[in-house]
Amino acid sequence: MLPFLHLEHVNVARGDTVVLHDINLSIQRGEHLAILGPNGCGKSTLIKTMTCECYPLVQPGTRVSIFGRERWDLTELKKKLGVVSAELPGKQTRRTTGFDAILSGFFSSSTLWPNLTITPEMKDRANEVLEQIDALSLRNKEVGEMSAGQQRRIMIGRALVGSADMLLLDEPSNALDLSAQRDLRLLLQRLACQGTGILLITHLIADILPEMNRVLMMREGRIVADGPKEQLLTASRLSSLFETEVQLHQRDGFYHAW
Numbered sequence: 001m002l003p004f005l006h007l008e009h010v011n012v013a014r015g016d017t018v019v020l021h022d023i024n025l026s027i028q029r030g031e032h033l034a035i036l037g038p039n040g041c042g043k044s045t046l047i048k049t050m051t052c053e054c055y056p057l058v059q060p061g062t063r064v065s066i067f068g069r070e071r072w073d074l075t076e077l078k079k080k081l082g083v084v085s086a087e088l089p090g091k092q093t094r095r096t097t098g099f100d101a102i103l104s105g106f107f108s109s110s111t112l113w114p115n116l117t118i119t120p121e122m123k124d125r126a127n128e129v130l131e132q133i134d135a136l137s138l139r140n141k142e143v144g145e146m147s148a149g150q151q152r153r154i155m156i157g158r159a160l161v162g163s164a165d166m167l168l169l170d171e172p173s174n175a176l177d178l179s180a181q182r183d184l185r186l187l188l189q190r191l192a193c194q195g196t197g198i199l200l201i202t203h204l205i206a207d208i209l210p211e212m213n214r215v216l217m218m219r220e221g222r223i224v225a226d227g228p229k230e231q232l233l234t235a236s237r238l239s240s241l242f243e244t245e246v247q248l249h250q251r252d253g254f255y256h257a258w
């Protein structure tokens, strides 16, 4: 597999504080992996480093390579990376229809601004994505009038429309009810099986798909474990990561923690 990401000795600051310390990480294109760790340990900052929203401190030995390149035009990079979080890209997104919100993914914009040129090919692709994510019924509905689960589905479509090589999902099941969580899992599972790489940050262990065979654990800005899910997803590992007693149960390839 070709590399998606290669980080060597990466330190990242937010404000005046260094929040990621000596990160060494390689991820292949098409890989499926989950990142776990307590609140504030640096998971989102790590994703923002991958999307070049946060920059590593310039230090000897530091190396960042994304899709084999050390320098990127941000607009170009955003087309290759589909980022989905629990928040909408901007407040204008709420007044945008499902179809236009998906189209806006071509421009990494929060809505379809009037100056943007939409080609017939883009519309064809957006229709294809609407179908792929089972969201044809949301085509003409404004995002602000959708449920959280429907919004998340459209945001995944928006992330996929530019034929992203990797989906980066930051707590995508936040605020979703049980049925919407299940729908999201099924959608992600389908995408994973179709070959889309998925990197998932989550606090919900049940979000970790059977297709994800690699788990990364973070604490206080460091990667403290990186390896096969079967080895790392254990009650004792999770108890020590979250400093609380965790029980773990496995069923049909999914894990459930409480």
Ligand SMILES: Nc1ncnc2c1ncn2[C@@H]1O[C@H](COP(=O)(O)OP(=O)(O)OP(=O)(O)O)[C@@H](O)[C@H]1O
Pocket: 014, 015, 019, 037, 038, 039, 040, 041, 042, 043, 044, 045, 046
């Ligand atoms: N915009 C910001 N300005 C300054 N510090 C920030 C900013 N965003 C995050 N931080 C700090 O960076 C550290 C890592 O935060 P980050 O959001 O990456 O953690 P996280 O693991 O994603 O947390 P959570 O699980 O709560 O979402 C935290 O100490 C946080 O307070």
